[in-house]
Amino acid sequence: MTSANQRIAAAFARVSDAGRAAALIPYIAAGDPAPAATVPLMHALVRAGADVIELGVPFSDPMADGPVIQRAAERAIAQGVGLARVLELVAEFRRTDADTPVVLMGYANPIEAMGQAAFAERASAAGVDGVLVVDYPPEEVEAFAALLDRAGIAPIFLLAPTSTDDRIEKVARVARGYVYYVSLKGVTGAGSLNTDDVAERLARIRRHVTIPVGVGFGIRDAESARRIAEHADAVVIGSKLIETIEQAVAQAPAAQQTEAAVLAAGEWLATIRQALDQVKRINAPA
DSSP: OOHHHHHHHHHHHHHHHTTOSOEEEEEEETTSSOHHHHHHHHHHHHHTTOSSEEEEOOOSOOTTOOHHHHHHHHHHHHTTOOHHHHHHHHHHHHTTOSSSOEEEEEOHHHHHHHOHHHHHHHHHHHTOOEEEETTOOGGGOHHHHHHHHHTTOEEEOEEOTTOOHHHHHHHHHHOOSOEEEEOSSSSTTOSOOOHHHHHHHHHHHTTTOOSOEEEESSOOSHHHHHHHHTTOSEEEEOHHHHHHHHHHHHHSOGGGHHHHHHHHHHHHHHHHHHHHTTOOOSSOOO
16 A cells, blocks of 8 residues: 555544544535636645545536536536646645545546556556546446555445445445445435434445445535534535535636635535534444
8 A cells, every 4th residue: 555545544543533523525626616726725625624635527427416516517627627637736736735635536438538557647646545436336447446556546436325235345345445425316416314324324334344434415514414424434525515616706706716715615614624523423333
């Protein structure tokens, strides 16, 4: 394991050592609202309490994403942001932050276009710590997962309410870093949370998975974040954060939009971190 992959483990260790119930993992779309805003936004999220940053790779057909993240991807693509530019942004962030893990979240098409081996090499050089590819099923990408693992990058996979024990076992064999449990059926930003159901599903997942389990989709405020943090190892929050950025930009003069986005994102995420810091775990993993 190289230093890149170790950053994720170190982040979760810091959470545990501090006695916190769950890590905070915000998601933003690279290149939105503008390419120049991405790295300042990432630093603002860290200052606000992010333990890991999920950075969305813009894609023209984001099938698992709701309208908020789709709009963010469209804005980024319109400004020329693709996978190569995302890696440049990660490298820029790494120059002034050597500790915060960065996980890329996106789709197979851009990686296939770059080439899996070339992507793994370039992502490692940029300082990427983990990769979550929504449409790479674990049973079909063992070679790619091995490529990432050798490059010190954690292959991260989604599990859903519909995941069978067989699927969970397949994920457990190849996943590194953490597993992302999608708490709702449907796309990002949709529906409402049933905390009891999430707790039950997490207990089932942990019978097979020994690495941390984060929960995302449907977490939109301090209260929902608190409820999930009582059971999960990490709280992943994206659509509401992007909405907050979107609204701040819409209300700001053109010359101040990046500053407004950074300020709004940091202030909002700090409220989520404050809420999480008050949580005591109900059902800690064995």
